[in-house]
Amino acid sequence: MIRINENYLKLQASYLFSDIAKRVKAFQDAHPDKEIIRLGIGDVTQALPKACTDAFHAAVDEMAQDSTFRGYGPEQGYAFLREKIANEDFQARGADILPDEIFVSDGAKCDTGNIQEIFAGDIKIAIPDPVYPVYLDTNVMAGRTGTSKDGRFEGITYLDSTKANNFVPDVPKEKVDLIYLCFPNNPTGSTITKSQLKKWVEYARENKALILYDAAYEAFIQDSALPHSIYEIEGAKDVAIESRSFSKTAGFTGTRCAYTVVPKTCMAYDKSGNTHALHSLWNRRHTTKFNGVSYPVQRAAEAVYSSQGKVQVKSLISYYLKNAGLIRKELMALGFDCVGGDNSPYIWVDCKMDSWKFFDLMLDEAGVVCTPGVGFGRCGQGFIRISAFNNYSNVEKAMTKIRKVIG
Numbered sequence: 001m002i003r004i005n006e007n008y009l010k011l012q013a014s015y016l017f018s019d020i021a022k023r024v025k026a027f028q029d030a031h032p033d034k035e036i037i038r039l040g041i042g043d044v045t046q047a048l049p050k051a052c053t054d055a056f057h058a059a060v061d062e063m064a065q066d067s068t069f070r071g072y073g074p075e076q077g078y079a080f081l082r083e084k085i086a087n088e089d090f091q092a093r094g095a096d097i098l099p100d101e102i103f104v105s106d107g108a109k110c111d112t113g114n115i116q117e118i119f120a121g122d123i124k125i126a127i128p129d130p131v132y133p134v135y136l137d138t139n140v141m142a143g144r145t146g147t148s149k150d151g152r153f154e155g156i157t158y159l160d161s162t163k164a165n166n167f168v169p170d171v172p173k174e175k176v177d178l179i180y181l182c183f184p185n186n187p188t189g190s191t192i193t194k195s196q197l198k199k200w201v202e203y204a205r206e207n208k209a210l211i212l213y214d215a216a217y218e219a220f221i222q223d224s225a226l227p228h229s230i231y232e233i234e235g236a237k238d239v240a241i242e243s244r245s246f247s248k249t250a251g252f253t254g255t256r257c258a259y260t261v262v263p264k265t266c267m268a269y270d271k272s273g274n275t276h277a278l279h280s281l282w283n284r285r286h287t288t289k290f291n292g293v294s295y296p297v298q299r300a301a302e303a304v305y306s307s308q309g310k311v312q313v314k315s316l317i318s319y320y321l322k323n324a325g326l327i328r329k330e331l332m333a334l335g336f337d338c339v340g341g342d343n344s345p346y347i348w349v350d351c352k353m354d355s356w357k358f359f360d361l362m363l364d365e366a367g368v369v370c371t372p373g374v375g376f377g378r379c380g381q382g383f384i385r386i387s388a389f390n391n392y393s394n395v396e397k398a399m400t401k402i403r404k405v406i407g
């Protein structure tokens with residue numbers, strides 16, 4: 001008899017953003033004439049930078065000639081891209097990351113979801129609340145939790161991110177083995193300072209723990225004092241894995257390209273306490289289950305680091321940050337407390353009522369889709385997340401509609 005992985009039964013019926021998409025579709029079907037503006041899921045709307053599409057086209061042309069055609073590439077990514085990433089994203093910031101410590105992939109979602117496979121089933125996990133649901137759901141699927149009670153899974157150490165701590169959780173009092181951190185944060189848009197991050201690195205070193213650092217929104221950082229990478233913190237190379245993505249940086253949500261850094265000095269332990277390099281384990285997993293990102297997509301990603309690409313990416317980020325600034329200003333003028341939107345594309349709004357009620361109010365009355373904060377965890381109750389990924393004119397229109405409902 002074929003049996004299921006019963007851990008899946010512990011999960012909510014559908015993934016947060018699929019659930020929201022279903023609700024929006026039902027509303028649209030019931031009100032076909034009503035205009036809907038989507039500020040929910042963080043999906044980009046602006047075209048890829050021209051430097052990327054030019055490189056993409058040229059690489060497709062190479063694939064059309066026998067003499068330049070490429071079949072399977074290296075699973076870890078082509079050297080031309082890994083070298084650019086190492087130089088531009090890390091060494092230029094004083095972080096000593098080498099090209100062969102970088103694993104190119106098809107998404108930070110996939111990497112942050114898959115990486116837990118290389119750890120023991122009974123390790124203790126710490127997860128922020130609110131949190132990007134992938135970190136939690138993939139650990140539930142893997143059987144690292146009990147069941148969910150009052151919106152919390154047994155066996156997880158939740159790191160509350162609230163107004164009281166400016167949405168940056170402190171290190172836990174107890175000992176945990178694997179810690180998920182994301183900065184600039186999804187969903188709250190909060191950022192972490194070097195001294196706060198240093199405390200986490202020290203905690204991980206003292207407790208032989210590992211930090212999974214999701215820096216998918218790093219390109220939105222404007223404040224020059226903020227760290228872009230955890231490897232800017234001394235000692236982090238031994239205790240942290242970092243994921244990044246071209247999705248939000250350069251509009252690759254549909255094109256798919258990201259990477260994860262697993263430094264060769266990053267160790268974990270077996271039952272007897274012997275050390276093992278996580279780089280070898282992840283390499284084994286990656287080469288077994290992944291066949292690499294397509295050559296044209298990697299060439300398009302490489303173009304992000306060209307001089308024209310850098311200028312175009314900067315202008316893309318400024319475009320979304322202008323949206324974010326407008327959303328934040330308008331919501332604050334309506335009397336809502338907001339965080340994020342300055343170094344991040346997300347604005348976290350204290351909506352002063354139940355998150356789903358506010359979501360329904362926005363959808364039904366204003367035709368604006370946002371994301372209910374409670375969908376990211378119990379501490380998100382009473383908040384909503386508004387995404388800045390849309391056209392500026394749509395954002396202006398959405399703000400006018402919200403003003404009419406709330407103002």
Ligand code: MLT
Binds near residue numbers: 042132
């Ligand atoms: C979000 O809206 O949180 C993101 O789009 C999710 C993702 O990047 O997978």
